Amino acid sequence: AVQHPLWPEVDRVVKQQVTMAKMGIGECGTGWQLFAEDGEMKMYRREEEVDGMVVDPLKAVHVVKGITGHEVCNYFFNPKYRYDWETTLEHMTVLETISDDTMVFLQTHKRIWPASQRDVVFWSHMRKLPNGQDRDGPDMWTVVNNSTESSEHPANAGKCVRIYLTVCLLCQTRVHPPKDGTPISRDNVSCKITYCSVVNPGGWAPASVLRAVYKREYPKFLKRFTAYVVNQTKNQPILF
Numbered sequence: 041a042v043q044h045p046l047w048p049e050v051d052r053v054v055k056q057q058v059t060m061a062k063m064g065i066g067e068c069g070t071g072w073q074l075f076a077e078d079g080e081m082k083m084y085r086r087e088e089e090v091d092g093m094v095v096d097p098l099k100a101v102h103v104v105k106g107i108t109g110h111e112v113c114n115y116f117f118n119p120k121y122r123y124d125w126e127t128t129l130e131h132m133t134v135l136e137t138i139s140d141d142t143m144v145f146l147q148t149h150k151r152i153w154p155a156s157q158r159d160v161v162f163w164s165h166m167r168k169l170p171n172g173q174d175r176d177g178p179d180m181w182t183v184v185n186n187s188t189e190s191s192e193h194p195a196n197a198g199k200c201v202r203i204y205l206t207v208c209l210l211c212q213t214r215v216h217p218p219k220d221g222t223p224i225s226r227d228n229v230s231c232k233i234t235y236c237s238v239v240n241p242g243g244w245a246p247a248s249v250l251r252a253v254y255k256r257e258y259p260k261f262l263k264r265f266t267a268y269v270v271n272q273t274k275n276q277p278i279l280f
């Protein structure tokens with residue numbers, strides 16, 4: 041089949057992001073600070089600035105009972121659910137459907153005072169990853185979102201400041217088979233979620249405002265999103 045022009049970049053960025061997401065916090069270099077903790081969820085950030093702008097990389101690790109990596113990635117990737125869980129989303133447009141696992145989105149996020157409103161254009165790709173070493177272990181699933189250009193939606197042409205991001209959601213399903221050989225239920229599965237993001241806020245925004253936004257919004261986003269997936273799947277057959 042003829043390759044889409046974005047495909048080589050998608051494949052390269054996905055492999056690069058998954059490799060980094062798999063690395064433990066200790067292996068990801070120094071300077072990571074734990075800035076939020078809630079039960080199984082631990083959120084780290086590194087304070088980094090590029091041209092005086094805050095671009096703090098973020099890495100969150102969470103373990104959620106009762107859901108699988110395939111289910112988590114489906115609800116994160118599929119646009120039809122996004123308004124249900126993405127609290128700061130004002131508008132989302134699918135600019136292009138490249139394939140059933142690769143799409144291009146335009147999103148405008150609600151304005152956060154005193155900064156100006158932001159928008160973002162990114163490709164989003166969902167993929168099952170071979171689990172390599174242990175053949176019979178459950179697979180890993182990932183969704184990678186990466187900023188891209190759109191000639192129809194040039195950056196900073198309207199009221200919004202264009203942000204640039206790379207996001208990786210990496211999910212590993214864990215199955216704890218019941219001792220008595222009964223069929224596996226949702227009580228026997230859990231999902232280890234690693235969420236990595238680097239966001240360049242585009243135009244200038246005060247470092248204190250950005251860091252306050254991230255400190256408030258990221259824990260809220262991950263808790264709300266995972267609770268949403270638990271609620272959506274609880275009475276459905278398990279999707280491995």
Ligand SMILES: CCCCCc1ccc(-c2ccc(S(=O)(=O)CCO)cc2)cc1CCc1ccccn1
Pocket residue numbers: 126128147149150152155156158160185203205207237239241245249250253254257258261
């Ligand atoms: C002055 C504020 C400037 C930054 C605002 C900003 C930046 C990035 C994003 C954002 C974060 C995650 C994604 S995603 O993981 O791809 C999921 C699909 O939506 C896409 C966009 C959002 C927001 C708005 C504030 C904010 C910060 C975190 C989390 C949520 N909201």
